[in-house]
Amino acid sequence: MENIYLVAGVKGGVGKSMVSMSLVDFLMNEDKNVLLVETDNSNPDVLKCYGGVTTAVALNLDHVDGWMDLITHCDNHRNHVVVINSAARNDHAVQMYGDRLQQALPLLKRKLITFWVINRQRDCIELLRNFLDQIPESKTNIVMNTYFGNQEKFVTYNNSQTKKYIEQLGGKSLVFPEVADRVADDFYIKRMTIEKAAEDFPIGNRIELLRWRGEVKKMFEEVIE
Ligand SMILES: Nc1ncnc2c1ncn2[C@@H]1O[C@H](COP(=O)(O)OP(=O)(O)OP(=O)(O)O)[C@@H](O)[C@H]1O
Ligand SMILES: [Mg+2]
Incomplete structure (x- = not known):
């Protein structure tokens, strides 16, 4: 599955x-x-x-109904990979209801793989520890977003026990590449897919977008077969 x-x-x-x-x-792109x-x-x-190019659903995970619907949607779309985009400050909801998803995993016969995105600040790591306690079944990878500085600047994470713990559990510490602001702004503001932006942008922007996309692909290939 x-x-x-x-x-x-x-x-x-x-x-x-x-x-x-x-x-x-x-x-x-992997079909x-x-x-x-x-x-x-x-x-x-x-x-x-x-939303226009793939099967998509909006759910409210602040409420238990949203978690129930999430599990049902996973079951109804058995041949679909599921990608969940989190809202900020959803830690309380995960603490309240996350165990439902965790309990459903064996029944759904699916694995839960988390990409935990961090900037350079300490609280990203503290919040991560809570998450690891709440959903221990998740295979969790860290994503250092180099928009906030290069990998060496993630000193708090690089020196943390949490990094050792993540890696002991088989998780990876990944480096997410930065793309030029102009390119990021373009597809955000125009609400485009990356694919469409790669077709429509002027060549200078397109080259930068494709460079970034290639780096991103390498990052995901480290953890997704
Ligand atoms: N790797 C990157 N390269 C270029 N720009 C980036 C990168 N990461 C983040 N940004 C910029 O930072 C902004 C915020 O990023 P994003 O919206 O992905 O954060 P978020 O965690 O989803 O925020 P929210 O909690 O509000 O949902 C983006 O609009 C983009 O301009
Ligand atoms: Mg967001």
Whole structure:
């Protein structure tokens, strides 16, 4: 059965939506059927970009009904890889209801793989520890978003016990590449898919977009067969 990918990180603005969009783009290019689950109700940016090109659903995970629907959608789309884009500050909801998803995994016969997106600040790691306690069944990878500085600048994470723990559990510490602001702004503001942007952009922007997309592909290939 196909995996469930959860793109999380709790903090606002760390790059969760960017990672979700690039994951959907990567999986679609691998000819996967993708079910996009948008859980950011206040700013459903991934749904706006990808809702037209893949199966997609918006759910409210602040309420237990949203978690029940999530599990049912996973069951109803058995040949779909599931990508869940998280809203900021959903830690309380995960703490309240996350055990439902965890309990459903063996019944769904699916694995839960988390991409935990971080910037350079310490609280990203503290929130991660809570998540690991709440959903220990998840195989969790860290995504250092180099929009906030190169990999060496992630000192708190690089020196943390949490990094050792993640890697002991078989998770990876991944490096998410930065793309030029102009290119990121373009597909965000125009609500385009990465695929469409790669077709429509002027050549200078397109070259930058394709470079970034190639780097992103290498990153995901480290963890997705
Ligand atoms: N790797 C990157 N390269 C270029 N720009 C980036 C990158 N990561 C993030 N950004 C910029 O930071 C902004 C915020 O990123 P994004 O919307 O993905 O964060 P988020 O975690 O989803 O935020 P929210 O919590 O509000 O949903 C983006 O609009 C983009 O301009
Ligand atoms: Mg977002």
